[in-house]
Amino acid sequence: MSEITSERLCRSIFISDIHLGTRGCQADALLEFLRHYQAQHLYLIGDIIDLWQLKRRWYWPTAHNTVVQKILRQARAGVQVTYVQGNHDPVLAILSKLIPLDQDGLFLGGIQLVDQCLHVTADGRRLWVTHGDQFDITMRYAQWLTRLGDQGYTLLLFINRQHQRLNRLFGWHSRWSLSASLKRHIKKAVQYIGDYEQVLALTCRREGYDGVVCGHIHHAEIKAMEGVMYYNDGDWVESCTALIEYLDGHLGLVRWGTEVLPEGSEADLPPATATA
Numbered sequence: 001m002s003e004i005t006s007e008r009l010c011r012s013i014f015i016s017d018i019h020l021g022t023r024g025c026q027a028d029a030l031l032e033f034l035r036h037y038q039a040q041h042l043y044l045i046g047d048i049i050d051l052w053q054l055k056r057r058w059y060w061p062t063a064h065n066t067v068v069q070k071i072l073r074q075a076r077a078g079v080q081v082t083y084v085q086g087n088h089d090p091v092l093a094i095l096s097k098l099i100p101l102d103q104d105g106l107f108l109g110g111i112q113l114v115d116q117c118l119h120v121t122a123d124g125r126r127l128w129v130t131h132g133d134q135f136d137i138t139m140r141y142a143q144w145l146t147r148l149g150d151q152g153y154t155l156l157l158f159i160n161r162q163h164q165r166l167n168r169l170f171g172w173h174s175r176w177s178l179s180a181s182l183k184r185h186i187k188k189a190v191q192y193i194g195d196y197e198q199v200l201a202l203t204c205r206r207e208g209y210d211g212v213v214c215g216h217i218h219h220a221e222i223k224a225m226e227g228v229m230y231y232n233d234g235d236w237v238e239s240c241t242a243l244i245e246y247l248d249g250h251l252g253l254v255r256w257g258t259e260v261l262p263e264g265s266e267a268d269l270p271p272a273t274a275t276a
Contacts, residue, residue: 008037011122012245016045016131016215017235019088020064021054024237027063033242033256034070041245042071042079043119045215045233046086046131053088075110082112086216087133118209123249125210127231132214135199193219201226213243220253222266229266 019025053059075081085091091113095106106113116130196217204212204226211229220234220241231251234241240256252265 009247010037010039010244011247011249012041012043012119013037013039014043014045014129014213014231014233014243014245015236016084016086016233017047017218017237018044018067019047019050019053019235019237020067021050021059022237023059025050025064026236026240027061027067029240029256030067030236031063031070033240033254034067034074037244039244040080041119042074042081043117043129043213044071044081044083045129045213046084046133047088047215048083048086050088051090071111072109080112081110082114082117082129084114084116084129084131086131087136119213121245121249121251122247125229125249126208127229128204128207128209128212130200130212130214132196132200132216132232135196135203136216193217197221197223197225197230197232201228201230204228204230220255222251222253224266231266 015030018027018030020027071081083091085093092106092115095113099106116128119127119129121127200212200214205228209228211231213231213233215233215235217232218235218238219232220239220243221230221232222243223230229251231243233243234253234255242254242256243251244254245251250266
């Protein structure tokens, strides 16, 4: 067993949008990440298992099962694991038809299943943890459009996987992602991301939280906006990113690849300022 160094110890890990059950899921990279860090809290912030894709076509390789077993082992070992449901894995909506639920959600295998929750950092800040799909306008008013877009996104990920295979074949080390590149450069996608972030930040401020931790849009980000901190932990389909709370309470993004690459920290940002 490798030694647990101070660089590997952290207080909390936030990950989302793993999409187990799809070919785009980078389960092997996630397993390496989970083996590297040791945390007291593990938050799974939605779209962990992609029930949409599994309903259309069953795909469940060994690595995906190993991810589930790894998380269950962590829960048994005393890690506080919280599963926040997303739009691709509405576990509480399904289970509520079979099991009466209370305000604390449901505990299965030592894992707490919730719709949303509160996390208090080591330095006392109150963070609202939610997948964020309820703040996606297309999810609320045009679900058929969301599902159509999901199929197109699946095609983009297929093209991206072929590109990555060529990288490995020729020994290239590019981590370029077609779908991520399109989201950065297409005006409407950029506007969608900005609108999503602002609505979440405004809601967070109105509810009296110090910040919000979310996923859903597969776009990792830390920023101060609307008087609160906005944290998006990214995904494990394109970017392989996670949000980490270190022992002193500050949070930072990590991109997992051939080496651990810090993506950014809130310590690098100016304080959040509320707008009128």
